[in-house]
Amino acid sequence: MADGPKTKRVRRTKAEQREETQEQILDAAEYLFAQHGLHGVTLRDVAQRVGVHTTLLHYYFDDKRSLFDAVFARRAAVTSGRRMEALERYEAEAGERPTVEGALHAFLDTDLDLYFEGGELWMNYAAFCARVSNTPEGAELMDVHFDPVVLKLVAILRRALPDMAEADLFWGYHFVTGALMNTLARTGRIDRLSGGVCHSDDFPAVKARIARFMAAGFLSLAQEGR
């Protein structure tokens, strides 16, 4: 229904054309999957948004599920890589004494910045990830693409809190990622609930609070001992 971005028909090499069309398909699919989920979107919806025929999607992607996986994978490498770098940079800076809050800032702020500064397409990807994170298939894609960077975060947290039980570390991460996904989803619920005090789109507001909030949570579990 909404008309996608119109292609300028100034075409260059075949490789470029191929690349360009594929990116447009992925952008459209990303937007639609974020809104309606894997099964709520038809290949025809995606094709219409791009302005091509449905069959072209089969030319570039084996089937619907492959397209879905490709949407997930395309930006996963970027966000994962950026966060990994940020964590390594923080680790180097902090030396012997990393803090929970420092590690969480590196992990969370880097990600929130990427989406917020990356424009509409990155925001779509964020919503896409959030939407699928609470599904069985989505969770498995997260295993594949995000385990290394998450385990890196956990490793730094473990050094910051050497006496904390392993289970506490992982449950703490579980709470962090839940809060993050709820943010990325941008459903507008917090806007309505708060009577307009908060806005789903306001990632800077989340960034200003989430690392400190979660760090205090970790410390309170650590204090408890067990």
Next chain:
Amino acid sequence: MADGPKTKRVRRTKAEQREETQEQILDAAEYLFAQHGLHGVTLRDVAQRVGVHTTLLHYYFDDKRSLFDAVFARRAAVTSGRRMEALERYEAEAGERPTVEGALHAFLDTDLDLYFEGGELWMNYAAFCARVSNTPEGAELMDVHFDPVVLKLVAILRRALPDMAEADLFWGYHFVTGALMNTLARTGRIDRLSGGVCHSDDFPAVKARIARFMAAGFLSLAQEGR
């Protein structure tokens, strides 16, 4: 594919029969929607799981979306009511000096207990809620069914932290509900990520940590002042 519970054909009054069939339809739909989402489930899937013909679903429910809404609504009143009672009980106990952690225990523990002790069907409902919470339609259903109890929680938190900014209160709640929904989803991700240290199904483990963790988060934001 999986065969649903077989109906015992000892039928009583029509009202009872009607009630029983409707409940079976709702149970089956709840399970399937939790696994595959609104669009990932066909009416035929639901009918097959119950062991009736697809058209019977149209006899009891206007269309697919009405069935979906009915699934959400059926148990929403129960969980919402129980949490509201728990919050009011806590408010009465705490008198002039409610605490953040006390309010969160009332809100969160009551809910986790309901699902964990309610058996498989309640666990399905929890997964259903979690799955839809990150979608636009789901968030609107949450507005309708859960706003009163959430605003009650926020009101107690406000009394516990009278100097806290409104935005901080609501963002804090936003983090809490994200962590809760991630728990209810039970995707198995935390199991794999932690190498078996944590289990998605282990709501008691979450209950043992989440209120303290989140309370510390709230206090750290409040301390910040501004």
Next chain:
DNA sequence: ATTATCTATAGATCTATAGATAATGC
């Protein structure tokens, strides 16, 4: 000559409705 895109279409499935049959109600 190869690659990108479109046309035509098969085969399956999905939602929804109309009308028939089987079971309870009085």
Next chain:
DNA sequence: ATTATCTATAGATCTATAGATAATGC
């Protein structure tokens, strides 16, 4: 006599494939 359930089917879509046409490559 009314209500619960099933049969039959219409009409719309949806995914996927085969083969034709249009555009680039050399």
